[in-house]
Amino acid sequence: MALISLKSFGVTMSAPLFSNLDLAIGAGDRLGIVAANGRGKSTLLRCLAGEFEPSNGDVTRSRGLRVGHVEQSVPEALFDRSFHEVVADALPTEQRDGELWRVDVVLDSLDVPEDMRERKMRALSGGWQRLALIARVWVTDPDVLLLDEPTNHLDLARINQLETWLNALPRDMTVVIASHDRAFLDATTNRTLFLRPEESPVFALAYSRARQALDEVDASTARKFERDMKVAQQLRKQAAKLNNIGINSGSDLLTVKTRQLKERAERLEDAAVQAHRERSAGAIRLANRGTHAKVLITLEDAAVETPDGTLLFRTGKRHICQDDRIVLLGRNGVGKTRFIAMIRNAIADPGTVANVKVTPSTVLGYSDQALSGISGDDTPLAMVSRRFEVGEQRARSLLAGAGVVIEMQERKIGALSGGQKARLMMLVLRLANPNFYLLDEPTNHLDIDGQEALEDELLKHQASCLLASHDRSFIRAVGNRFWLIERRQLTEVDDPEEFFRSVAETPN
Numbered sequence: 041m042a043l044i045s046l047k048s049f050g051v052t053m054s055a056p057l058f059s060n061l062d063l064a065i066g067a068g069d070r071l072g073i074v075a076a077n078g079r080g081k082s083t084l085l086r087c088l089a090g091e092f093e094p095s096n097g098d099v100t101r102s103r104g105l106r107v108g109h110v111e112q113s114v115p116e117a118l119f120d121r122s123f124h125e126v127v128a129d130a131l132p133t134e135q136r137d138g139e140l141w142r143v144d145v146v147l148d149s150l151d152v153p154e155d156m157r158e159r160k161m162r163a164l165s166g167g168w169q170r171l172a173l174i175a176r177v178w179v180t181d182p183d184v185l186l187l188d189e190p191t192n193h194l195d196l197a198r199i200n201q202l203e204t205w206l207n208a209l210p211r212d213m214t215v216v217i218a219s220h221d222r223a224f225l226d227a228t229t230n231r232t233l234f235l236r237p238e239e240s241p242v243f244a245l246a247y248s249r250a251r252q253a254l255d256e257v258d259a260s261t262a263r264k265f266e267r268d269m270k271v272a273q274q275l276r277k278q279a280a281k282l283n284n285i286g287i288n289s290g291s292d293l294l295t296v297k298t299r300q301l302k303e304r305a306e307r308l309e310d311a312a313v314q315a316h317r318e319r320s321a322g323a324i325r326l327a328n329r330g331t332h333a334k335v336l337i338t339l340e341d342a343a344v345e346t347p348d349g350t351l352l353f354r355t356g357k358r359h360i361c362q363d364d365r366i367v368l369l370g371r372n373g374v375g376k377t378r379f380i381a382m383i384r385n386a387i388a389d390p391g392t393v394a395n396v397k398v399t400p401s402t403v404l405g406y407s408d409q410a411l412s413g414i415s416g417d418d419t420p421l422a423m424v425s426r427r428f429e430v431g432e433q434r435a436r437s438l439l440a441g442a443g444v445v446i447e448m449q450e451r452k453i454g455a456l457s458g459g460q461k462a463r464l465m466m467l468v469l470r471l472a473n474p475n476f477y478l479l480d481e482p483t484n485h486l487d488i489d490g491q492e493a494l495e496d497e498l499l500k501h502q503a504s505c506l507l508a509s510h511d512r513s514f515i516r517a518v519g520n521r522f523w524l525i526e527r528r529q530l531t532e533v534d535d536p537e538e539f540f541r542s543v544a545e546t547p548n
Contacts (some may be wrong), residue, residue, distance in 0.1 A: 041102070042100075088184075222247055326477075331401040359462050367520055369533070383396070420464055477498075477504070522536050
């Protein structure tokens with residue numbers, strides 16, 4: 041029996057986000073929702089939660105259904121509440137005194153340390169804030185759990201922990217997840233909905249297998265459309281020939297036959313369905329100016345330290361060479377970001393970082409987690425025009441191609457969505473025309489199409505790079521060398537799988 045049913049369901053903003061959606065969500069469903077940035081995933085979750093009315097269609101919920109909705113952002117009113125208070129506040133007033141123990145049960149199930157529970161939300165990292173929002177909803181004992189980008193800001197250990205927690209929920213628990221994390225969807229879902237403006241296919245498969253099935257359906261639809269158009273064209277040619285013969289001979293029979301052939305062609309053309317083409321959220325293209333140097337950076341047992349001089353690890357003797365795509369592996373706090381910052385400083389100011397030698401022809405393309413390379417107070421148009429000395433028309437064209445539409449080009453960068461900022465940062469990297477990329481969590485805010493485009497560009501251009509990421513699918517697709525940081529040492533490993541397993545087995 042369906043807990044939530046959608047019939048001919050649709051939402052239209054300036055254009056349809058989705059339409060004619062028929063969907064039944066039942067007990068035990070673990071449904072993944074996949075779509076590009078800004079294509080309606082969050083809106084659909086709000087509709088399922090009863091927080092947003094559709095433009096058309098109907099939604100039916102089973103009587104007494106409790107729906108818990110975990111949104112992406114923290115409400116402003118919660119920032120001055122402690123972790124424990126945020127969760128406790130979600131209990132009904134009449135239950136709060138007698139059932140406060142439920143808060144501790146939930147926090148224990150999510151392995152929240154005791155000292156973390158009393159910290160204010162504004163003092164927590166994005167990952168801990170995310171877990172607080174999940175705990176806040178879970179303590180209400182919902183029948184259906186809606187999660188909007190639940191892995192945002194989580195490190196790999198917390199992602200694995202969340203996967204384990206979700207998979208340990210009762211079998212009849214219903215969970216709906218909107219996410220761009222392909223590996224997470226594969227680990228936690230058993231159905232996949234691909235949200236599209238015209239028709240939204242759903243498969244009883246986790247993401248990767250569902251994506252293969254979808255590609256086959258789209259390819260089959262494209263082939264059928266081409267066949268139907270060819271047949272329609274042939275019918276029209278036959279009709280034209282018969283029409284000429286009929287005019288010359290005065291045959292009424294040929295005139296009727298001509299009309300019938302045209303009608304058949306029109307029916308075929310009207311019924312033919314084109315394969316879905318995803319409307320791009322903005323192209324991602326990179327560049328690689330190349331270099332004759334084989335070795336770009338040499339590490340002579342360099343020390344990676346905290347700002348106060350505490351040693352995090354030593355690198356040993358290492359080389360970063362042309363065509364290397366090195367992925368840094370390690371748990372939070374081991375020094376990945378500090379290491380990336382050290383390499384950046386060594387390239388920016390050669391000779392100032394001890395035991396790091398940079399080849400003079402190395403040209404850097406750098407992006408960090410906060411996208412600090414693009415100022416929130418600047419406008420996209422002013423920044424691109426000024427930084428790269430391109431004219432206004434060229435800058436506008438470049439920005440539009442990257443997904444920053446005309447009306448957003450003269451607004452503050454801070455007003456852009458996360459996806460738009462990420463694509464703008466990729467444009468900045470491309471225009472810098474580097475031959476070496478330093479990337480710290482580059483897939484943050486990118487949808488799956490954007491992630492795959494970034495993967496393709498790094499591979500196509502044979503771009504040399506050093507990167508840190510919590511995105512397992514991205515790591516597997518891009519990396520050809522892997523450096524593991526643990527026990528204050530940097531070692532090279534053959535692949536990332538043993539590290540992934542170790543994190544899953546001992547998340548803390």
